[in-house]
Amino acid sequence: xxxxxxxxAGNIGKAAAKSVLESPDMELCGFVRRxxxxxxxxxxxxxxxxxxxxxxxxxxxxxxxxxxxxxxxxKELLEAGVFTADCFDIHEELPALRRRLSVSAKKGGVSAxxxxxxxxxxxxVIRILVSLTMPxxxxxxxxxxxxxxxxxxxxxxxxxxxxxxxxxxxLGKGKHFRKIYAVLRPGADKSAVEHAILSDGYFEHDGCSVxxxxxxxxxxxxxxxxxxxxTAGNRKINFRMRIDNPMATANILAAAMRAAFLQNPGxxxxxxxxxxxxxxxxxxxxx
Amino acid sequence: xxxxxxxxAGNIGKAAAKSVLESPDMELCGFVRRxxxxxxxxxxxxxxxxxxxxxxxxxxxxxxxxxxxxxxxxKELLEAGVFTADCFDIHEELPALRRRLSVSAKKGGVSAxxxxxxxxxxxxVIRILVSLTMPxxxxxxxxxxxxxxxxxxxxxxxxxxxxxxxxxxxLGKGKHFRKIYAVLRPGADKSAVEHAILSDGYFEHDGCSVxxxxxxxxxxxxxxxxxxxxTAGNRKINFRMRIDNPMATANILAAAMRAAFLQNPGxxxxxxxxxxxxxxxxxxxxx
Numbered sequence: 001x002x003x004x005x006x007x008x009a010g011n012i013g014k015a016a017a018k019s020v021l022e023s024p025d026m027e028l029c030g031f032v033r034r035x036x037x038x039x040x041x042x043x044x045x046x047x048x049x050x051x052x053x054x055x056x057x058x059x060x061x062x063x064x065x066x067x068x069x070x071x072x073x074x075k076e077l078l079e080a081g082v083f084t085a086d087c088f089d090i091h092e093e094l095p096a097l098r099r100r101l102s103v104s105a106k107k108g109g110v111s112a113x114x115x116x117x118x119x120x121x122x123x124x125v126i127r128i129l130v131s132l133t134m135p136x137x138x139x140x141x142x143x144x145x146x147x148x149x150x151x152x153x154x155x156x157x158x159x160x161x162x163x164x165x166x167x168x169x170x171l172g173k174g175k176h177f178r179k180i181y182a183v184l185r186p187g188a189d190k191s192a193v194e195h196a197i198l199s200d201g202y203f204e205h206d207g208c209s210v211x212x213x214x215x216x217x218x219x220x221x222x223x224x225x226x227x228x229x230x231t232a233g234n235r236k237i238n239f240r241m242r243i244d245n246p247m248a249t250a251n252i253l254a255a256a257m258r259a260a261f262l263q264n265p266g267x268x269x270x271x272x273x274x275x276x277x278x279x280x281x282x283x284x285x286x287x
Numbered sequence: 288x289x290x291x292x293x294x295x296a297g298n299i300g301k302a303a304a305k306s307v308l309e310s311p312d313m314e315l316c317g318f319v320r321r322x323x324x325x326x327x328x329x330x331x332x333x334x335x336x337x338x339x340x341x342x343x344x345x346x347x348x349x350x351x352x353x354x355x356x357x358x359x360x361x362k363e364l365l366e367a368g369v370f371t372a373d374c375f376d377i378h379e380e381l382p383a384l385r386r387r388l389s390v391s392a393k394k395g396g397v398s399a400x401x402x403x404x405x406x407x408x409x410x411x412v413i414r415i416l417v418s419l420t421m422p423x424x425x426x427x428x429x430x431x432x433x434x435x436x437x438x439x440x441x442x443x444x445x446x447x448x449x450x451x452x453x454x455x456x457x458l459g460k461g462k463h464f465r466k467i468y469a470v471l472r473p474g475a476d477k478s479a480v481e482h483a484i485l486s487d488g489y490f491e492h493d494g495c496s497v498x499x500x501x502x503x504x505x506x507x508x509x510x511x512x513x514x515x516x517x518t519a520g521n522r523k524i525n526f527r528m529r530i531d532n533p534m535a536t537a538n539i540l541a542a543a544m545r546a547a548f549l550q551n552p553g554x555x556x557x558x559x560x561x562x563x564x565x566x567x568x569x570x571x572x573x574x
Contacts, residue, residue, distance in 0.1 A: 022422065091574045120574050122420060126526075127573040128562045132542040133409055133528070133535050135309065223521070234510070235534075238527045239413075241420070248420050255419040271563040271570040275415045276556075283558040286414040287378045287407050 003029040004257060005051050005082075007073055008064035009039045011222065012087065015250030016062045017042055023254055025280050030054035032061075051077060058082055060260060062253050071097065078104040078112055085256035087117035087249050089150070094120060094269060101267035112267040116256035117249045118241070119143070121270045123228060126239045128271055130230045134237055137230030143176060144168035146224030146245060154202040155180055160188030161197075163216035170227065171207075178208040181219040222246055255279065290316040291544060292338050292369075294360055295351035296326045298509065299374065302537030303349045304329055310541055312567050317341035319348075338364060345369055347547060349540050358384065365391040365399055372543035374404035374536050376437070381407060381556060388554035398550040400560060403543035404536045405528070406430070408557045410515060413526045415558055417517045421524055424517030430463060431455035433511025433532060441489040442467055447475030448484075450503035457514065458494075465495040468506040509533055542566065 004026045006017045013031065017039070020028045029046065031039045036049035048054050051061055061077045063070045063086035070086050077084050078101065088097055094115045101112045115121050123141060130139060148168045155164035163183040168176050180197060184190065194210045197203060213219070224245040230237045241248070256270065259277035276283040291313045293304045300318065304326070307315045316333065318326045323336035335341050338348055348364045350357045350373035357373050364371055365388065375384055381402045388399045402408050410428060417426060431454065438453035450470040455463050467484060471477065481497045484490060500506070511532040517524045528535070543557065546564035563570040 094574060095571060115574075118420070122416060124570065124573050125416065125562050128566050128570065129409060129412065131568075131573065132565050133405070133538055134530070135538060234529065235531060236527075236529045238525070240523075240525045240527075242521065242523045243421070244522060251420055251422060269563075269570055269574075271573065272561045274559045274561050275412050276558040278419050279415050281418075283411065283415065283556055284382060286411050286418065286558065287381060287402075287556075 002026050002059040002258075002261060003056055005030045005032055005054060005058035005061045006064055007032045007051065007061050007077075009033040009047075010064060011246035012249050012253070013062075013064035014039065014041065015244075015246040016064050016253050017045065018247075019250045019254035020062070020257075023258070023280060025258060026060075026254070029056045029058050051082065052080070060084065060257050062250075062257050063087070064250075064253070071100070074101060074112065075104040078108045078110055081108045081110055083110045083257070083260040084112045085116050085253050085260055086112070086114050087121065087253055088115050089117055089120060091120050098267045098269055105267050106265045109265050111260050111263040111265055113256040113260050113263075113270065113273060114267055115269050116253055118243070118252060119226060121256075122248075122252055123226060123239075124269070125271050125275070126228050130228060130237045130239065134230055134232055134235060137232040137235070137237065139228065139230040140172075140174035142170035142172060142174060142227045142229065144170050144225060147219075147221060148178075151178060151180075151202055154200060155182055155197055158193060158196045158200065160185050160193040165216055165219040167219070176206050178203055178206050180208060180210045181213050181216060182210060183214065183216050184212055224248075289313050289346040289545075289548060290343055292317045292319055292341060292345035292348045293351055294319045294338065294348050294364075296320040296334075297351060298533035299536050299540070300349075300351035301326065301328065302533040303351050303540050304332065305534075306537045306541035307349070307544075310545070310567060312545060313347075313541070316343045316345050338369065339367070347371065347544050349537075349544050350374075351537075351540070358387070361388060361399065362391040365395045365397055368395045368397055370397045370544070370547040371399040372403050372540050372547055373399070373401050374408065374540055375402050376404055376407060378407050385554045385556055392554050393552045396552050398547050398552055399554040400543040400547050400550075400557065401554055402556050403540055405530070405532075405539060406513060408543075409535075409539050410513060410526075411556070412558050412562070413515050417515060417524045417526065421517055421519055421522060424519040424522070424524065426515065426517040427459075427461035429457035429459060429461060429514045429516065431457045431512060434506075434508060435465075438465060438467075438489055441487060442469055442484055445480060445483045445487065447472050447480040452503055452506040454506070463493050465490055465493050467495060467497045468500050468503060469497060470501065470503050471499055511535075
């Protein structure tokens with residue numbers, strides 16, 4: 001039974017805690033969060049400002065921090081001999097992050113699985129499997145409908161925007177439409193803000209619409225989806241998910257955490273892990 | 288560049304040869320078949336009755352023999368230091384076959400990947416991935432529409448049947464209907480044959496229809512399909528393929544052959560292999 005700490009107590013952190021509690025081979029030994037306070041819904045679980053202040057030292061830690069904040073926390077844990085899994089989601093930065101985490105992991109004699117969310121992560125594995133089954137296929141990944149965390153944050157960063165949600169709507173063949181809902185700050189100029197959004201690097205290449213609202217809450221929703229499709233003549237492979245975004249992310253993270261304990265010291269991306277290592281049941285149940 | 292021999296020159300063997308020829312990291316060094324004759328469509332490729340009679344000793348061999356004939360040929364190759372991949376498809380016999388092949392592989396200092404077709408094989412990996420992403424889902428595998436090799440062989444084995452095709456039609460939720468086309472031997476009794484088919488262990492648990500025909504050729508078709516579906520409330524994951532049966536099998540076999548060279552001595556099932564080892568491009572292309 002491995003003792004697991006969850007680092008961060010947002011949507012993904014809470015879902016990861018639930019996933020660990022439901023795993024037969026892992027037990028939840030605590031939450032780590034900035035204020036060190038108990039987490040609502042998990043009042044009996046120890047909480048602290050640092051993993052090293054928890055009543056028991058964790059064997060592993062699931063990193064549920066925003067991508068940009070994950071690395072220093074993860075390196076400290078790895079160097080102290082704690083296995084980790086994270087859901088870092090900036091695709092193009094993953095190879096370099098994996099190299100840096102690998103140094104820390106080897107220093108601590110443990111391993112890390114990085115980018116273990118649904119995309120990158122699960123979908124990356126699916127893309128490899130689809131591609132090798134039908135190398136001649138044209139493959140596309142279609143995201144949504146669902147809220148994009150990255151694009152929502154990009155809108156929020158624009159001056160004059162108080163709150164924002166960017167929905168990703170799939171148009172097929174890897175093309176997407178962005179539906180943006182924004183709440184203006186007092187005195188901000190609607191058309192200037194709209195222009196700033198539409199000319200932002202995040203949005204200029206896709207079709208977009210901007211709608212201003214009084215309140216952002218009605219537009220926030222954790223459901224999401226993806227379709228990976230590949231076609232060659234009359235042959236076709238599709239992988240489709242309609243998921244709860246934090247719950248699916250957390251389940252993949254918990255599976256990666258389990259697999260981390262089975263790898264040689266170093267940092268790995270999900271396609272480098274034997275799928276059976278991810279499952280508490282091994283492969284015989286899935287033959 | 289690994290030198291690969293293809294063992295068997297049926298539908299799957301020919302497709303595997305094509306797959307090897309299209310791989311940047313493997314070259315086709317020969318066919319092995321009972322009569323040792325060149326294979327039509329591949330006249331320039333050496334052919335022999337034994338892998339050890341080919342002009343060059345292969346580094347690896349893709350076993351494209353019927354499941355029941357694969358084991359002795361594969362063991363001989365492994366013990367002689369040739370890596371192997373096979374598409375053995377009798378689910379319940381795979382764990383024991385893997386153990387036996389492992390002994391031979393270790394003796395030869397090489398590795399084997401067994402059960403590397405689409406089901407078992409690819410689908411087994413997908414079932415693990417779907418199950419860990421949504422552990423609370425109800426998962427089913429729906430086969431077809433397509434011709435089942437195992438069920439067709441079972442009909443052909445019934446006295447009075449000259450030729451037969453058994454089509455698998457998916458009814459959803461893991462249930463199937465079997466549509467059987469049979470050509471009678473001269474003098475055979477239609478209703479006795481129909482009764483024998485419907486009470487055979489292969490068919491008694493499913494809905495079936497039997498139709499007698501003069502010629503079996505119009506019913507033979509290599510297209511096939513599968514859907515793995517998992518549902519939990521409003522969440523849903525589907526993996527769907529419409530494939531050419533021998534071509535998809537051969538592509539997975541060639542990928543498994545590539546990965547075999549990267550494993551420690553022993554025999555493995557596809558879920559034990561890191562997906563990136565299956566791809567000539569590694570994981571960065573699929574991030």
